[in-house]
Amino acid sequence: MDGLTMRRLANELNSALTGAKIEKIHQPGERDLVISLRSPGMGSRRLLISAHKQFARMHFLAHEKPDNPPEPPMFCMLLRKHLEGGRIVGVAQQGWDRVIELHVESIDELGDVRVYSLVCEMMGRHSNIVLCRNHDDGTKGVIDAIVRVTEAMSRHREVLPGCAYVPPPAQPKQAIQSLTKGAFAAVDAAHWLSRANVMLVVERLAGVGPVSAREILFRASRMRAMDAGEAVFHCAEALVDCVEQASERPSVAIDEMGRAVECAPFLLTHRDRYADCPDMSEAIRRRFADTGEILYHSRLQDELVRVVADQIDKLRGKRVKLEASLADSADEERYRVQAELLTAFAYQVPKGASRVELPNYYREGEVLSIELDPALDAIANAQRYFKLATKRKRAQTAVAAQMAETERDLAYLEAVMQSLADTSLDNLEQVRRELISQGFLTPKMQRRKPGSKRGREASRDPEAKPAAYLSEDGFVMRVGRNNLQNDRLTLRTSAKHDLWLHVKGEPGSHVVIERGQAESIPESTIEEAALLAAYFSRARDSATVPVDITEVRNVWKPNGARPGFVLYGQQRTLFVTPDRTEVESILQRRADTNHN
Numbered sequence: 169m170d171g172l173t174m175r176r177l178a179n180e181l182n183s184a185l186t187g188a189k190i191e192k193i194h195q196p197g198e199r200d201l202v203i204s205l206r207s208p209g210m211g212s213r214r215l216l217i218s219a220h221k222q223f224a225r226m227h228f229l230a231h232e233k234p235d236n237p238p239e240p241p242m243f244c245m246l247l248r249k250h251l252e253g254g255r256i257v258g259v260a261q262q263g264w265d266r267v268i269e270l271h272v273e274s275i276d277e278l279g280d281v282r283v284y285s286l287v288c289e290m291m292g293r294h295s296n297i298v299l300c301r302n303h304d305d306g307t308k309g310v311i312d313a314i315v316r317v318t319e320a321m322s323r324h325r326e327v328l329p330g331c332a333y334v335p336p337p338a339q340p341k342q343a344i345q346s347l348t349k350g351a352f353a354a355v356d357a358a359h360w361l362s363r364a365n366v367m368l369v370v371e372r373l374a375g376v377g378p379v380s381a382r383e384i385l386f387r388a389s390r391m392r393a394m395d396a397g398e399a400v401f402h403c404a405e406a407l408v409d410c411v412e413q414a415s416e417r418p419s420v421a422i423d424e425m426g427r428a429v430e431c432a433p434f435l436l437t438h439r440d441r442y443a444d445c446p447d448m449s450e451a452i453r454r455r456f457a458d459t460g461e462i463l464y465h466s467r468l469q470d471e472l473v474r475v476v477a478d479q480i481d482k483l484r485g486k487r488v489k490l491e492a493s494l495a496d497s498a499d500e501e502r503y504r505v506q507a508e509l510l511t512a513f514a515y516q517v518p519k520g521a522s523r524v525e526l527p528n529y530y531r532e533g534e535v536l537s538i539e540l541d542p543a544l545d546a547i548a549n550a551q552r553y554f555k556l557a558t559k560r561k562r563a564q565t566a567v568a569a570q571m572a573e574t575e576r577d578l579a580y581l582e583a584v585m586q587s588l589a590d591t592s593l594d595n596l597e598q599v600r601r602e603l604i605s606q607g608f609l610t611p612k613m614q615r616r617k618p619g620s621k622r623g624r625e626a627s628r629d630p631e632a633k634p635a636a637y638l639s640e641d642g643f644v645m646r647v648g649r650n651n652l653q654n655d656r657l658t659l660r661t662s663a664k665h666d667l668w669l670h671v672k673g674e675p676g677s678h679v680v681i682e683r684g685q686a687e688s689i690p691e692s693t694i695e696e697a698a699l700l701a702a703y704f705s706r707a708r709d710s711a712t713v714p715v716d717i718t719e720v721r722n723v724w725k726p727n728g729a730r731p732g733f734v735l736y737g738q739q740r741t742l743f744v745t746p747d748r749t750e751v752e753s754i755l756q757r758r759a760d761t762n763h764n
Contacts, residue, residue, distance in 0.1 A: 169225065169290065169431065169452065171264035171375025172411045176418065176433030177226065177448045178261040178268050184210055185256045190272065193252060195244035196234035199314055201297060205256070217288050217297060219314055224295035226268060226288055227452040243314050247299060250274060250284055250311065257283065262335055264343060264375030266290045271302070284311075289336055300333045308333035341374040344408045352404075353397035360389040361438070373404055379421075379430050383407065386438030410434050417444040418451035426752060431455035469588060469596055472603070476585050479608050483578050490574060493567045500560035505530060506538045507553035510546050517546035580651070580730035581608070583675035586706045587650040599650045602731055636759035637700065639693035644682040644759045647700055651732030654678040655725070658734060664721035667694065669701045672714040672741060676705025678734075680720065695744065696754055702746040714741050 188207035195201055199219040206212045214229040240248070254274030261268055270286040285308055287298040296315045300308035310331045317327035325334035342351075351372055355365050361382055369381035376384070384407055388399035410416050411433045420428035422441040431451040436442040445451040509526045510517065517524050520542045528536040540549050587599060603609035634646045634657045646662075648654035658668060658678045667681040667689055679701040681689055694717060702713035718739040725734050 169266065170377030170380055171261075171266055172377075172380050172408065173431065173433050173448065173452070174261050174266050174268055174290070175264065175375065176411050176414065177452070178259055179412075179414065180448050181215075181226075181268070181270075182259040185215075185259055185270070188256050190251050190254050190256070193244060193247045194234060194236050195241050195247075195314075196236050198241075199295070199297075200234070201244070201247070201314070202229070202234050217286075219289070219295035219297045221293045221295065223456055224290035224292065225452050225456055226290065227449040227456075230450075230453060230457075232457075243299075243312055246312050247286075250276070250282075250299065251286070254284070262287075263338070264341075265336065265338070267336065287333065291336060294336065296327060298327055298333065339374070341372060341376075343374045344405050347372065347401065349398050349401045351397075352400040355385075355388075355396045355400050357389075357396035360385050369400065369404070375408070376404070379432055379436070380407065383432065383434065383436060383438050407434060417446070418448045419444045420451050420454050423748075426756075428455045428457075472596065472599060472609075473585070473588050475603065475609055476581050476588065480578065480581050480585070483574055483581070487571065487574050487578070490567055490571045494564065494571065500557050500564060503553045503557035503560060506536065507550045507557060509536060510538065510550035510553065514546035514550070517549075519545060576730060576733070579675070580606075580733060582706070583651055583732050586675040587677075598652055602650065602652050606730065637754055638757040638759045639681075639690075639696045639754075640757075641690045641693045643684075643686075643689060643693045645693070645697045645700060645754075646680045646682070647704055648678040649704070651730070654732045655734075658720060658723055659725060662720045664719065666720045667697070667717060668720045668723050668736070669694075669697050669715055669717050670736075671701055671705040671707055672716045674706045674713075676707070677701060678732075679704075694742065698742045698744045699746055699751055700754060702744050703748075703751045708746050711745055712743050713746060714743055716741055 185205065185207070188205040188210070190203055191206050191212075192204040193201065194204075197218075197220075199221075201217045203215045203217065204212065205215060215226070216229050216232075216234075217226050218224055251272050251274055254272040256270055257273045258271040259268060260271070266289070268288045268290070270288070272284045272286065274282055274284060276282045283302040285300045285302055287296075287300055287308075289296045289298070296313055296317070298313040299311045301311055302308055310327060310329060310333050312329050313327045315327070316329075317325065319326050324337050327333075352368065354368060356362060359365065365385055366378055366381045369384055370376055370378060373381075384400060384403045387403040387407070388396065391399040391402065394402065414433075416434040418431065418433050419436045419442045421430040421432075421436045421439040422443055423429045428443075430436065430439070431445075431448075431454070433448055433451075435444060445454060505528070509528065510524075512529075513526045516526065517540070521540055522542045523537060523539055525535050525537050528534040538549075541552065544552065584599060584603065588596070600609065604611050634648045634653045637645045637647070639645055646657055648657045654677065657680055662668070662680045663683065665683050667683065669679040669681070670676065677700070679697050681693060681697050683689060698715040698717070701715045702708060702710075705713070707713045716736070716739040718736050722738045723734050723736040
């Protein structure tokens with residue numbers, strides 16, 4: 169999101185929120201706020217403000233229900249103290265920067281009317297939300313921030329309670345009104361959407377990011393009767409005016425999988441696929457909702473990914489240590505041979521010797537040098553070496569068992585990490601319970617009160633069902649989206665003659681084609697199921713993916729194996745390329761069937 173997006177959003181919020189009363193403030197995440205507002209014109213709405221390092225944004229919520237912590241964080245309590253019950257008197261953008269200020273008139277602890285500013289800086293990893301008190305001279309004083317910035321963290325400014333508020337450093341750009349028609353004379357008309365052209369526009373025009381720059385260049389490329397530089401200037405001027413006047417509907421760009429990947433305060437005509445939205449807030453909401461980075465889903469996914477990544481790092485460290493222990497235990501045979509030679513040639517070992525050389529009858533012509541304890545005779549030294557050999561052998565057996573267990577746990581957690589890459593909230597909850605049951609995650613307090621909707625659902629502990637799709641031939645293809653679903657799908661709910669698919673040697677989903685009463689399954693259906701198996705695996709971005717295929721009756725689970733781990737035989741291998749266009753057409757054919 170760039171400055172043009174922020175200008176359109178600020179204008180819309182100023183019209184919609186001026187006069188609105190702040191009823192309640194929640195802080196569902198470390199850097200997320202949800203403000204409940206009410207006004208005669210719009211009724212009750214909830215505004216999300218996020219200072220997430222990657223997904224900073226501001227928009228109204230639709231049906232999303234944020235999950236709040238049992239105790240509100242300190243910053244949330246501070247906002248409630250100063251802003252709850254207050255009315256928004258205006259929303260404005262700082263210049264063309266990605267900073268929006270909500271001005272709130274409220275009653276302070278002394279009963280006086282005060283104006284506060286909630287400054288929302290949506291600037292990537294430097295994003296922040298700062299509560300300021302407005303002074304009569306036009307300056308602002310920082311009351312607190314959702315992310316406190318010390319002098320050690322930033323040379324430009326501190327953001328701490330009691331400091332004067334200093335805006336983020338300005339970028340060396342100019343507004344369109346300050347530029348001349350020759351500002352873009354260096355544009356290369358032979359490669360309109362090249363990176364060099366995009367950066368030229370981004371670096372000179374205030375408020376413009378790469379998405380807006382590409383749209384400006386694309387529109388300029390169609391003005392063939394005009395000089396390239398002048399065409400870019402004209403289109404930039406027109407697009408800025410379009411944002412100010414709201415003459416075009418905001419839009420989102422759609423990728424091959426139907427997901428919104430970009431949003432803009434105008435129509436994204438340079439994209440092959442785009443969809444318009446009723447307002448800028450909805451475009452931003454859809455942009456981030458379609459990537460799954462919203463509220464509870466995002467936080468739970470981040471938490472589970474962090475836990476699993478930490479466990480994987482620990483296991484890899486343990487594997488390194490075990491490999492070193494295995495190398496040490498490899499001396500068992502050498503110690504045993506030394507003990508046997510000392511026993512056989514004890515009469516040749518002089519008393520008090522610290523070293524002796526004896527013929528090695530295991531290797532003809534070789535003489536073995538053996539270290540001795542001078543305080544012991546030959547037999548006692550032999551017994552010492554026998555004990556060392558026995559100890560090394562026991563250690564080797566124990567370490568080998570630990571190594572095998574470590575490898576199994578690593579394979580399991582890598583499969584969990586793959587299932588976390590693209591899954592629904594229901595599946596995330598199921599993965600969380602699975603990790604708890606396997607001892608990789610500590611149970612935590614319920615995030616919602618028992619009487620809440622999600623609390624009632626959690627008490628029933630529902631099991632999310634595998635996704636189901638129809639092949640073009642009409643066969644149902646089921647996809648397990650986590651290890652528990654994989655186990656249930658493969659080992660409990662599928663018929664023995666159903667066809668089972670899984671990517672060879674990589675973590676991923678189990679896919680089952682229901683045979684039903686059919687004598688055979690068409691090869692075209694098998695290829696579609698193989699595409700699903702490849703797409704829902706760690707190898708989804710590979711050019712060629714091997715997928716193993718066998719009947720369910722040939723798949724079994726070893727005793728004591730982790731969820732999702734199976735062995736199989738009598739398979740054949742099909743090589744596929746998980747093309748997203750083909751996968752998208754399959755994903756659109758959802759099968760509405762009951763399957764437990």
